[in-house]
Amino acid sequence: MVNRGAFDKILQAGGFVSVNTGGVPDGNAIPVAKEKADESMDAASCIGCGACVATCKNSSAMLFVASRVSSLALLPQGKVEAARRAKAMVAKMDELGFGSCTNTQACEAECPKGISITHIARLNREYLCAKLKD
Amino acid sequence: MSEKLNAKIPEGPLMEKWTRHKAAIRVVNPANKLKLDIIVVGTGLGGASAAASLGELGYNVKVFCISDSPRRAHSVAAQGGINAVKNYPNDNDSIYRLFHDTIKGGDYRSREANVYRLAEVSNLIIDQCVAQGVPFARDYGGLLDNRSFGGAQVSRTFYARGQTGQQLLLGAYASLNRAISKGQVKSYPRHEMLDLILIDGHANGIITRNLVTGEIERHSAHAVVIATGGYGNVFFLSTNAMNSNGSAVWQCYKKGAFFGNPGFEQIHPSCIPISGDQQSKLTLMSESLRNDGRVWVPKKKEDIEKLRNKQIKASQIPEEGRDYYLERRYPAFGNLVPRDVASRAAKERCDAGYGVNETGLAVFLDFSTAIQHLGKHVIEERYGNLFQMYEKIVDVNPYNEPMMIYPAIHYTMGGLWVDYNLQTTIPGLYAIGEANFSDHGGNRLGASALMQGLADGYFILPYTIGDYLAGKIQEKKTDTNHPAFEKAEKKINEKIAKLFAIKGIEPADYYHRLLGKIMWNYVGMSRNEAGLKKAIEDIRVLRDEFWKNVCVPGENNEFNQELEKALRVADFLEISELMAMDALNRKESCGGHFREEMQTEDGETKRDDQNFSYVSCWEHKDNDTHEMHKEPLNYEFVKLATRNYKD
Structure with missing residues (x-):
C-alpha cells in the first residue's frame, strides 16, 4: 500500500489560494489570457500519483510541487501569493526528505498526464525571485 | 404523512424564499463557534467544500474519507462540466430557466423551493472556483467559455477540458488543505463510517473503522454531515469508483433517517460498452x-x-x-x-x-x-x-x-430525505450532495451534480447548520464513553465477528456481481411489476445465501479489503430491496424510472400526477421492515406538463 500522505502535507503548506468561501469577485472580473489558462490547466492535470517521485533517482518531488506552484502562478488569482507559496511548499518538500532535482527528466518521461518539466523551470524561477526579495 | 416530514419550506414567493429564510434563521457568534464540533463524512465536492467552509467559519471540523487522501473522492471522475446561470453567452439564460429546466428534466418529481435555490446560488460557485484558481476553459479575450449539456437549449456549462470534476475537487481540496493547515479542520483519511450515534434522538457522533489498522474508533460532535455520495454501486457494474458505497447512508437510514425516492437511479447513455x-x-x-x-x-x-x-x-x-x-x-x-x-x-x-x-x-x-x-x-x-x-x-x-x-x-437521485435546511429526519444529521434526494427528481441533468455538491457545501449548509447549532452552544461535548457509543461499537464488533465466522466459499464480490445482475435486469432501465417482485424475492434469497456462505479471509486488525467489501455488500443487499420496493410502489413512469405498464404509444414515460406527485419517504422499522410515507409535491410556480423534447 502506497502512502502518499506527504503530498497532502506539501499541499497543506501552501498549495492553495488564500480565499474564504464567499465574497469573491465575478468569475469574469479578471480576464485570463487563454494561453495562460491552458498552460495552467496542463499543470493542474496532475493526479498526485507519485510516479515522478518513484522514478526519480533522487526521489525528488519537484514535478509534483512544480505542477501546483506553476498552475497557480500562471493565474492572476494565484499570482498574489505566488512567492509565499513557492517558498512554503519547497520548504515542506525539503523537510519531508524528498531529494533534489538534477534535471534528469525521468519524471517527465514517466508522468501519465504528460506534465512538462517546463513547470519545474517556472517553479525554480518563482522560488528564486521569492528568495531574492527576502 | 409522518409528523417528522416537515420540509420547512419558507413562505413567500419562490424568488424570495431563500433570502427570507437566511434572514430568519439564527447564526452562531465567532466565540461560540469555537466550542462546537462538526463531523463531515466524505470529501467529494459536497464534503470537501462543506468541511472547508465550516472550518473557515470557526467550527471545529473533523472530516473523514475512505480514500488515502481527500482528493481521491469520486467527484474527481466527473468530466464534462458544471452549470451556472451567468448568461455570459447572452443566450437568454436566467435563474428561472435553469430552475425550470431542472424541474422539467427531473420529470416534475423534485421540490420547487430547493431547486430554485440551487439555481440561485449557481453563479456564486463559478466565482468561488475561479478565485480558488480553477483553470476553467477561456476564450481568447480572456473570459470564461461555455458549452451545452442535455436538457437545456442554452450554453451554461463551465468546464476545464474533460476534467472538470477533478479541477473543482482540487479547488475544494485546496481550501480544505488551507483549513487543515490552520488547524480548523482535522482530516481522517482511510476511515470508514460504520455507524451513527444518536443521543436523545440527536446525531452526536459516529463510529469509524481505521482501514489501515482495523481499529474501531469513536468520534463525537454536535452535528454530523453525510456527504458520502450515492449507492449506484449496488448494480456492481457502474461508472462509480469501485469503493463508492451506500453504507454510511444506509446506517443513517437504519438509525431512523428517512430515505427519499430510493428507486430513482440515473442511467447514463454514453458509457463504454461492457466487454465481458x-x-x-x-x-x-x-x-x-x-x-x-x-x-x-x-x-x-x-x-x-x-x-x-x-x-x-x-x-x-x-x-x-x-x-x-x-x-x-x-x-x-x-x-x-x-x-x-x-x-x-x-x-x-x-x-x-x-x-x-x-x-x-x-x-x-x-x-x-x-x-x-x-x-x-x-x-x-x-x-x-x-x-x-x-x-x-x-x-x-x-x-x-x-x-x-x-x-x-451512473448516479442515484434518491438519497436521505432532507428538509429545506438539508437536515434529515434526525435532528443534527445533515445530508448533502448526491447523498440526499432533494434536487433532481426522477432524472438529473448533466453538469448539475457538481453544481449541487458545491452549492450544498459552500453556500447552503454553512448557513442552515448554524440555525441548529445556535441551540447547542450550551451543550458540552459528548463523552465517547457514553453508553450509546459502547452499544454501537459492540454491535459493529459482533457484525464483523459474524462475517469472519461464516468461513464460507464465495468472496463478497461473487454476491455483489449476482446482485448487480438482478438489479440491472429487473430494477434497471425498464421495470415492471412481475420483474420487481421477482427481484425482491431473488435479493432475499441472495442475502440469506451471503450470510451463510460468504468467505472473508484475514483478520479485523489489519488492512483488509475483503472485510471492507463484505461490509459494503451486506448493506447493498439491503438497499437493493428497498430500491425495488420503491420502484414497485411507484406505478407511473417518470424520468429514469420507467414502468413498462405506464408508457405512451411512442414509448415515452407516462406520469400519473394524480396519484404519484409525491416523494416516497421510507422509514426503517423493527425487524428490518420498511414503511412508506409521502411528502406531497405541491407545485405552486411551475405548471405540470408532459416533458416534451420533440418541438
Missing part, C-alpha cells in the same frame, strides 16, 4: 461529447451483420444508411436530450436488433460531422483527454471511427 463477464468497472464518456457527437445506428440489418462480423467499418456506411435516431425522434433537442431519454432510445434500438457490436448492446457516437465543420484541432481541444481515454481502453481512434457507447448506471 470478468469486468468490474465501467467507464463513462462525458455527456459533453453529445455537443458535437451524433448518435446513430445503421438503418439496414445487413449493415449490422457486416459490422458484427467486422466486414465493414462504421465510417464506410454512407450517410443515407444511418439512422440518427435522437435527431429523428427529438428534433428540438436532438442529441442533447436528457440522459434518461437518450438511454431509453439506445435501448429501444438495441432491443430492436440494431446494436452495433458483437453483444448487440452498443450504438455509435460519431464526430465526423463536427470534425468536418470545425476541424480536428477544435475537437481535440474540447475533448482531447476523453478521446485519448477511449482509445486507451478500446483501441479504436475516435477521430477516425465513431465511438461505441451503451447506457450504464
Whole structure:
C-alpha cells in the first residue's frame, strides 16, 4: 500500500489560494489570457500519483510541487501569493526528505498526464525571485 | 404523512424564499463557534467544500474519507462540466430557466423551493472556483467559455477540458488543505463510517473503522454531515469508483433517517460498452461529447451483420444508411436530450436488433460531422483527454471511427430525505450532495451534480447548520464513553465477528456481481411489476445465501479489503430491496424510472400526477421492515406538463 500522505502535507503548506468561501469577485472580473489558462490547466492535470517521485533517482518531488506552484502562478488569482507559496511548499518538500532535482527528466518521461518539466523551470524561477526579495 | 416530514419550506414567493429564510434563521457568534464540533463524512465536492467552509467559519471540523487522501473522492471522475446561470453567452439564460429546466428534466418529481435555490446560488460557485484558481476553459479575450449539456437549449456549462470534476475537487481540496493547515479542520483519511450515534434522538457522533489498522474508533460532535455520495454501486457494474458505497447512508437510514425516492437511479447513455463477464468497472464518456457527437445506428440489418462480423467499418456506411435516431425522434433537442431519454432510445434500438457490436448492446457516437465543420484541432481541444481515454481502453481512434457507447448506471437521485435546511429526519444529521434526494427528481441533468455538491457545501449548509447549532452552544461535548457509543461499537464488533465466522466459499464480490445482475435486469432501465417482485424475492434469497456462505479471509486488525467489501455488500443487499420496493410502489413512469405498464404509444414515460406527485419517504422499522410515507409535491410556480423534447 502506497502512502502518499506527504503530498497532502506539501499541499497543506501552501498549495492553495488564500480565499474564504464567499465574497469573491465575478468569475469574469479578471480576464485570463487563454494561453495562460491552458498552460495552467496542463499543470493542474496532475493526479498526485507519485510516479515522478518513484522514478526519480533522487526521489525528488519537484514535478509534483512544480505542477501546483506553476498552475497557480500562471493565474492572476494565484499570482498574489505566488512567492509565499513557492517558498512554503519547497520548504515542506525539503523537510519531508524528498531529494533534489538534477534535471534528469525521468519524471517527465514517466508522468501519465504528460506534465512538462517546463513547470519545474517556472517553479525554480518563482522560488528564486521569492528568495531574492527576502 | 409522518409528523417528522416537515420540509420547512419558507413562505413567500419562490424568488424570495431563500433570502427570507437566511434572514430568519439564527447564526452562531465567532466565540461560540469555537466550542462546537462538526463531523463531515466524505470529501467529494459536497464534503470537501462543506468541511472547508465550516472550518473557515470557526467550527471545529473533523472530516473523514475512505480514500488515502481527500482528493481521491469520486467527484474527481466527473468530466464534462458544471452549470451556472451567468448568461455570459447572452443566450437568454436566467435563474428561472435553469430552475425550470431542472424541474422539467427531473420529470416534475423534485421540490420547487430547493431547486430554485440551487439555481440561485449557481453563479456564486463559478466565482468561488475561479478565485480558488480553477483553470476553467477561456476564450481568447480572456473570459470564461461555455458549452451545452442535455436538457437545456442554452450554453451554461463551465468546464476545464474533460476534467472538470477533478479541477473543482482540487479547488475544494485546496481550501480544505488551507483549513487543515490552520488547524480548523482535522482530516481522517482511510476511515470508514460504520455507524451513527444518536443521543436523545440527536446525531452526536459516529463510529469509524481505521482501514489501515482495523481499529474501531469513536468520534463525537454536535452535528454530523453525510456527504458520502450515492449507492449506484449496488448494480456492481457502474461508472462509480469501485469503493463508492451506500453504507454510511444506509446506517443513517437504519438509525431512523428517512430515505427519499430510493428507486430513482440515473442511467447514463454514453458509457463504454461492457466487454465481458470478468469486468468490474465501467467507464463513462462525458455527456459533453453529445455537443458535437451524433448518435446513430445503421438503418439496414445487413449493415449490422457486416459490422458484427467486422466486414465493414462504421465510417464506410454512407450517410443515407444511418439512422440518427435522437435527431429523428427529438428534433428540438436532438442529441442533447436528457440522459434518461437518450438511454431509453439506445435501448429501444438495441432491443430492436440494431446494436452495433458483437453483444448487440452498443450504438455509435460519431464526430465526423463536427470534425468536418470545425476541424480536428477544435475537437481535440474540447475533448482531447476523453478521446485519448477511449482509445486507451478500446483501441479504436475516435477521430477516425465513431465511438461505441451503451447506457450504464451512473448516479442515484434518491438519497436521505432532507428538509429545506438539508437536515434529515434526525435532528443534527445533515445530508448533502448526491447523498440526499432533494434536487433532481426522477432524472438529473448533466453538469448539475457538481453544481449541487458545491452549492450544498459552500453556500447552503454553512448557513442552515448554524440555525441548529445556535441551540447547542450550551451543550458540552459528548463523552465517547457514553453508553450509546459502547452499544454501537459492540454491535459493529459482533457484525464483523459474524462475517469472519461464516468461513464460507464465495468472496463478497461473487454476491455483489449476482446482485448487480438482478438489479440491472429487473430494477434497471425498464421495470415492471412481475420483474420487481421477482427481484425482491431473488435479493432475499441472495442475502440469506451471503450470510451463510460468504468467505472473508484475514483478520479485523489489519488492512483488509475483503472485510471492507463484505461490509459494503451486506448493506447493498439491503438497499437493493428497498430500491425495488420503491420502484414497485411507484406505478407511473417518470424520468429514469420507467414502468413498462405506464408508457405512451411512442414509448415515452407516462406520469400519473394524480396519484404519484409525491416523494416516497421510507422509514426503517423493527425487524428490518420498511414503511412508506409521502411528502406531497405541491407545485405552486411551475405548471405540470408532459416533458416534451420533440418541438
